[in-house]
Amino acid sequence: MSTSDSAFSGSIPGIYDQHLGPLLFQPYAAEVARRVQAWEPRRILETAAGTGLVTAALAHACPQAEVLVATDLNPAMLDVAKRRTTNLREHVRVQQADAQELPFADGEFDLVVCSFGLMFVPDKVRANAEARRVLRDGGRYLMAIWDRLERNPATHRVHQALATFLADNPPQFLARTPFGYADEAQIEQDLLAAGFTDIELETVALESLPTAGPEDASLGMVEGTPLRGEIEAHGPFMLERAEEAVRAALSHDFPRALSAHVVTAIR
Numbered sequence: 001m002s003t004s005d006s007a008f009s010g011s012i013p014g015i016y017d018q019h020l021g022p023l024l025f026q027p028y029a030a031e032v033a034r035r036v037q038a039w040e041p042r043r044i045l046e047t048a049a050g051t052g053l054v055t056a057a058l059a060h061a062c063p064q065a066e067v068l069v070a071t072d073l074n075p076a077m078l079d080v081a082k083r084r085t086t087n088l089r090e091h092v093r094v095q096q097a098d099a100q101e102l103p104f105a106d107g108e109f110d111l112v113v114c115s116f117g118l119m120f121v122p123d124k125v126r127a128n129a130e131a132r133r134v135l136r137d138g139g140r141y142l143m144a145i146w147d148r149l150e151r152n153p154a155t156h157r158v159h160q161a162l163a164t165f166l167a168d169n170p171p172q173f174l175a176r177t178p179f180g181y182a183d184e185a186q187i188e189q190d191l192l193a194a195g196f197t198d199i200e201l202e203t204v205a206l207e208s209l210p211t212a213g214p215e216d217a218s219l220g221m222v223e224g225t226p227l228r229g230e231i232e233a234h235g236p237f238m239l240e241r242a243e244e245a246v247r248a249a250l251s252h253d254f255p256r257a258l259s260a261h262v263v264t265a266i267r
Contacts, residue, residue, distance in 0.1 A: 008050075012224055013076045017051040019220030022209040023154065025053050025116065028144050028260055031204060032115055033057035035262070036142065041110035045134060046070045047099040047127070048117020052081030058113065059088045069104075071097035072117075099127040107136040115144040116260075119181040128194030128265075135267040141196065143263040145187060147203055149179040153255035154208065158221045161249035162231070165242060171230035174221070187263060196265040207256040214250035218243040 008016065032054055036044075042065055049055050049070035059068055068091055072078050078094055085092045097103055099114065100123050112131040121127045131141045149156050155174060163170040181187070184201055191199050221227060222243050231242045 008074050008077050008226065010076070012226070012228065013051055013074075013080045015220060015224035016077075017053070017080050018224075019216040020224055021051070021053055023212040023216045023220055024208065024258065026209055027206040027258060028115060028204075028262075029054045029057040031206065031262065032113060032142065032144060033061035035264075036111065036113065037061040039111065039140065040064055041140075042066045043109045044068045044111045044113065045102075045104065045109045045131075046113045046115075047097070047102070047131065048072055048114050048120065049081055049094070050074075050077045050117065052084040052094070054113060054115045055081060055092065055094070056084055056088060059085065059092050065091055068092045070094045071099070071102075073098050100130060102130045102134055104134045106133055107139075108134050110136060110139050112139070112141045114142070116146065116178070118143055118145060119178050124181075124190045125193045128191055128196065132195050132265075132267050137267055139267045141265040141267070143261075143265075145181055145261045145263060146179045147259035147261055148182045149175050151257075151259040152179065153257055154217050154250065155179065155221070157249045157255070158217055158246050161246050162227075162242060165245040166231070166234055166238075169234070171227055173225065173227040173230055178225075182261070184261065187261065191263070191265050196267070198266040199263065200265075201261055201263045204260055204262050206258045206260075208258060212256070214247050214254055217250050217254075218246040222246060 044065055046055055049072045052070060055070040070081055082094045085094060099121050112135055118124055159174045188199055222239060231238050
């Protein structure tokens with residue numbers, strides 16, 4: 001993974017949140033919150049929280065929680081998360097932290113959630129081991145991880161459209177990082193290496209929100225992710241032209257199907 005793959009800065013976080021939220025992330029935020037609600041955890045840690053979509057869903061689903069700490073390595077993403085959670089319950093706290101080196105005591109939490117963040121972590125075993133360390137005995141580690149790119153057709157079409165448009169040096173960010181950690185055996189192996197033995201993986205199919213459309217995919221993917229840097233490297237004015245290519249590829253029969261792995265490991 002390139003270090004630029006985690007460079008969510010400048011205008012990227014706001015565009016990511018506004019356009020990719022309804023397209024990709026809000027359906028799974030609701031799914032994660034639904035699962036967590038049944039467990040009634042009192043102390044919750046979220047790693048790689050991004051713009052706080054899951055944080056807000058967890059806060060609403062878990063009124064019994066004493067503390068909900070949302071962490072991310074990226075300050076620009078956390079700025080959006082802070083605005084989103086300002087008017088939520090007092091027990092919600094947002095702070096910067098590296099998932100590979102968490103600033104919390106052993107056994108401090110009942111639940112650790114990492115929704116679509118583990119793919120961006122360089123040392124996944126270390127991040128998993130840190131999640132296990134801060135969990136109490138019997139605590140749960142819940143992850144959402146994207147399935148293969150071809151099983152997420154809107155994103156796959158974006159990838160294919162840009163590969164055609166920039167055929168001399170096609171951008172690889174989508175396949176390399178957010179959709180590059182889909183192998184179930186590898187996910188399980190990395191959890192076992194971190195010390196987890198009780199692991200359950202379910203592939204969950206959902207759909208983008210009805211409000212999401214080609215504009216969200218074109219603007220959100222091209223300008224709201226580190227894919228932007230790969231496109232800009234091709235020269236000036238390429239972002240607008242890339243968006244046009246993506247919109248054309250998605251303008252007919254816009255696909256809403258999503259597929260992701262929801263993984264639970266118990267300490």
